[in-house]
Amino acid sequence: MLAIEESQQLTLENLPALTLFTGNDQGQFEVMKAQVLEQIGYDPADLNFSHFDMKEVSYKDVELELVSLPFFADEKIVILDHFLDITTAKKRYLSDDELKSFEEYLENPSPTSKLVIFAEGKLDSKRRLVKILKRDAKIFEALEPKEQEIRAYFQKLSQKQGLVFDNKAFDHLLIKSGFQFSEIQKNLLFLESYKTDGHITEEDIVQAIPKTLQDNIFDLTQLILAKKIDQARDLVRDLTLQGEDEIKLIAIMLGQFRLYTQVKILQESGQTESQMVSSLGHYLGRNPNPYQIKFALRDTRGLSLNFLQDSIRYLIQADYQIKTGVYEKNYLFERALLQIASQSN
Template sequence: MTVFDEFNEIKRKGLPQILVIFGESRELVGELKNQLLTEVNFEPTDLSQAYYDLTPSNSDLALEDLESLPFFSDSRLVILENLVNLTTAKKSVLDEKQLKRFENFLDDPPETTQLVLILYGKLDSRLKVVKKLKAKAALLEAQELKSQELIQYFSRISPLPKAVLSLIAAKSNDNFSVMKQNIDLVQTYALGREVTLDDVEKVVPKSLQDNIFALTDLIFKGKIDEARDLVHDLTLQGEDLIKILAILTNSYRLYLQVKLFQAKGWQENQQVAFLKMHPYPVKLANQLVRKLNVKSLKNGLSDLIKLDFDIKTSAADKSYLFDITLIRLTLKKN
């Protein structure tokens, strides 16, 4: 069950008196915040609702709202964002007296007041006030969604076919906010018609993983100039050679595994189940290694592992070392 499933269950039962939305994923916390504001029909002019992005300058006013009885309605909703005193971040927005006032509220919250806390980060469970909060509140922790959870979530709120969402998830590196942007991108491109896999390939920007697959394809085809140009372009875009090397090494490891699976006659769905990874890179790997042999992949993986060691232990320039290995991989006759 994802945090969105948990939130839907909370909405079905009715918002609790105290709700805490928190987590290290700012994108997911932000999405839950937006859904909450929609759920409660938040209006800044509604005197029965109050929202504070806490700062030292508005914290007293926020606490007064929290402690006060409603005047023009039967209940009052107070939303406090960024009460960093409660998180593991070594920051504070409330001083000791203010924090004590907040703790007193938790001891005996008025029945007419609902409180929602929106926090970016982990709760500091060592704190007395956090222990009280956990005892009184419903907690929604925004944790990163896995690939299938992302696809499931967006399939509920988007008309796109699951195959399209699966490809977008892979090209978005399973990042929630990037996937959301890319869904908007392909829908805008399609202008109301059904979005296809070709649309995704044309419109969604290439991820680093996509570029590494393109790089290995150039390596396997012996296209040394194009391979070096691609690496150069990636570094100009701000990608670090160490990161490129790490993904390239993992890709070679995947290629070797897939080649061994092919030798056993395993289908792609069997490979995906065994590797416990997204089907997209497995599909690309099967296409890339079909005409390669196990020995060449083992040698290539060995060269990349040696390159990693050399970069970490040698005084030589890492760009030079990477380029030498790239030439060796591309021109090697196995």
């Protein structure tokens, strides 16, 4: 069960004395955090709630609040937000002495204070403080979900929202959202407001969900491969008018062509799709989405490894020349696109 599903059972009445919300799936973590605060009835104007942003607050203020008595109830809720000191994040906000003081508090907590900690990221298990939290806290960890977990969660959520998807429309939603938790959640809200009858087609997803920069770069790549130069120029002009910089566009295209190249190499070595996911996961340090591999295989059909390598070289050269001020950015980017188009089949 996903952490966000498990945490849906929390209320102010059953909230544990010590609760920790953490995890490296940023999208799920943020949705879970907002959901939990709503479930426990958090109100900044309510004196029985105390909220501290650990990036900004003085620890003395936190410590004083933890041990002070509640005003109008038997218990009060103390919320420590962005507690990055217990994660593997390099940034630190508390001193060693302050962390030691917090450890001492956890060993002997106030019976009238319930403590809620939000710490986005991966817990630093080497820290004694984290070991204490793992021992004593109820922990909800937003781990990066598997594809089937994302499907199951959002299919349930869609049903609750009264949405019914045609054929492959739900798959289209997941792909369009990049299988990112927060993006899927946001796009479901778009669809809910767009189609009042709740019946969602693939065309609805195209019309209702705004194109991302990644979508536009994918379209640009396809136009270049099809040698539709005028349309590619129009798209680049639209993107730059929207404030996108050529260096950023090149970086995204490079990522796309690098994935194409990696997939092509693995395919020529005889690997299957599932083996490619594992191999790229080992190389990248994280498992790529299987759909990325599936579509990369489809898009590289008919493209040679030499062409992909040349395309990467053209983009890197353009990036270097832009950064060293050889010529105007728009000229160098357009030249790289023309070089790629001239080499495509």
